[in-house]
Amino acid sequence: MTDPDLDKAYALQTPDDNRKLYADWAASYDSGFAADMDYQLPRLVALVLAEIYQGAGPVLDLGAGTGLVADHMLMRGTFDIDALDISPQMLETAAAKGHYRQTIAADLTKPLDIADATYDAVVSAGTFTHGHVGPDALDEVIRIARPGALFVLTINAEHFEARGFAAKFRALAPMVAELEHREVNIYGSKAAAPHRDDRAQIAIFRKR
Numbered sequence: 721m722t723d724p725d726l727d728k729a730y731a732l733q734t735p736d737d738n739r740k741l742y743a744d745w746a747a748s749y750d751s752g753f754a755a756d757m758d759y760q761l762p763r764l765v766a767l768v769l770a771e772i773y774q775g776a777g778p779v780l781d782l783g784a785g786t787g788l789v790a791d792h793m794l795m796r797g798t799f800d801i802d803a804l805d806i807s808p809q810m811l812e813t814a815a816a817k818g819h820y821r822q823t824i825a826a827d828l829t830k831p832l833d834i835a836d837a838t839y840d841a842v843v844s845a846g847t848f849t850h851g852h853v854g855p856d857a858l859d860e861v862i863r864i865a866r867p868g869a870l871f872v873l874t875i876n877a878e879h880f881e882a883r884g885f886a887a888k889f890r891a892l893a894p895m896v897a898e899l900e901h902r903e904v905n906i907y908g909s910k911a912a913a914p915h916r917d918d919r920a921q922i923a924i925f926r927k928r
């Protein structure tokens with residue numbers, strides 16, 4: 721697939737479709753899509769994390785892509801961050817920035833080869849969205865977090881409704897504490913229609 725764009729990304733069906741699209745998008749993602757759409761989610765995730773997080777342990781960035789969340793986190797503090805993504809090409813771009821402790825090529829829709837209780841915080845921007853990752857991935861990402869770990873995850877607002885994230889969070893209630901949702905704009909004022917006004921929930925919670 722060539723000339724990736726947001727509509728093609730939202731229309732993806734499978735993890736393999738994601739691998740193919742992001743292989744073509746890695747080189748231009750930051751200077752093209754993120755700049756043109758005035759993409760806000762990585763900055764907003766970093767702001768929330770910096771506001772709340774007081775730990776010193778490792779942080780996992782889910783669907784880290786080219787590393788925009790780490791770019792913004794490291795402007796606000798010192799963190800050991802691991803990048804997890806299905807796309808080796810996106811991870812290569814992220815690794816070249818030198819912001820991650822390690823990169824992990826993995827599919828969030830499958831069991832993860834990561835030990836229980838590994839991370840003190842888990843962040844994610846733009847990955848729980850149309851055509852990408854649904855609510856079932858939350859079981860594994862909660863498993864690999866330590867008790868008390870902080871989660872700051874964006875979920876596209878339409879995807880949240882369509883894929884039943886509210887029901888998933890209700891089912892996860894025994895594992896989740898201090899759950900809060902903040903609704904935000906995904907893109908800034910420079911973004912073009914039709915996605916200019918797209919919204920996301922930022923789900924903020926701790927593992928019990």
Ligand SMILES: C[S@@+](CC[C@H](N)C(=O)[O-])C[C@H]1O[C@@H](n2cnc3c(N)ncnc32)[C@H](O)[C@@H]1O
Binds near residue numbers: 742787807847852853
């Ligand atoms: C819109 S990008 C977001 C990247 C980065 N977090 C950001 O905000 O710029 C979505 C990312 O999710 C990754 N992704 C899609 N499906 C995935 C899956 N099943 N497992 C892991 N990563 C996935 C893609 O490769 C891509 O890097």
